[in-house]
Amino acid sequence: MEKNQNVSRAVIQRLPRYYRHLSELKEQGEERISSRKLAEMLGLTASQIRQDFNCFGGFGQQGYGYSIDKLCEGLEEILGLKQERTAVLVGAGNLGRALIKNFNFESNGFRLLCAFDSDRMAIGHGMNGITVRDVSELYGYVDQNKPDIAVLTVPADCAPQIARELVAHGIRGLWNFTGQDLHLENLGIPVENVHFSDNLMTLCYQVNQSEQNNM
């Protein structure tokens, strides 16, 4: 797979959406799709999609439509979903438990190894094959098992210190649900900050717009 090292963040962020929609089409037994049709599904333009795919060498002739199988495989390779990376989860409160119970880490390229919490009521409990351990064992566990990333579902005020310690112990990426932005790019550590509020505000805007359009 030919890769362009300078792919913009905007393009990268579209890749999972392509992959998700294409995987659904594949499950439905579809074999080919045109950039126009895919654009319609995603609310983009066909030219945008062709440009995005061209960052990674194209994926075949557009005249015949794209092979969905090839696209899925290509995206899996680009995103690195088949590398069996590993994750630990820190903070087994409601949100942490929701992820342990319901989120499919495997289909997103990760195996969840273990969860950690400081709450005695949570420690020792298992969910979905994942045991919650005492957070005091976290850094020792990371030293020994070398997970690739940590999922942070701790209270916001603990986030910066835990993040720094995890990085010092070799964590290579953070999936941060704490609502507190963590900037570790200067350490070369990618962080995905999840902000539920961004999403809700976007909805708020759209509800207002639809109201105004109906007046």
Added chain:
Amino acid sequence: MEKNQNVSRAVIQRLPRYYRHLSELKEQGEERISSRKLAEMLGLTASQIRQDFNCFGGFGQQGYGYSIDKLCEGLEEILGLKQERTAVLVGAGNLGRALIKNFNFESNGFRLLCAFDSDRMAIGHGMNGITVRDVSELYGYVDQNKPDIAVLTVPADCAPQIARELVAHGIRGLWNFTGQDLHLENLGIPVENVHFSDNLMTLCYQVNQSEQNNM
């Protein structure tokens, strides 16, 4: 506030991020910011930011930097955060409870009125001033109290039917955490589909990239 009706979704999705970062600066006592500085914070270009703001009439002279207060106020107005919209939450499992307990609906333009679940163990319980009611009362409650939006934290397979019913009962927007895309745009109902996986795949890509850069 001058509004351009044809603002692209990409611009809309950046507005909450602007608002979030500017609110933080405001709390820190900052008064003015240049588009260049804001661009650095957000990983965008200054010209991009000026273009985005121009969709809404500009927000003042760039030579002096933007007034953070004015920007925050303008964004609150554009996003409609001060309109005291109301929400109900459907599905008080782990994720639903995490939102009820920890998510600040008010600072995002919404008042959470009530939660619903089908689990007898959950019904009747209160968290953060919100009572969980029997889901059989949901549509009656919506008829009577006319919440603006519903937060969907139910299992994916229930999502389409509950969404359709809610819309039939007058719900005007959906914040959908079920992982199952809901498309109600043809009904004029905005939906924000939250996909945790998009985020994790983006992180997967970045971890791979940082590994390759270090080789």
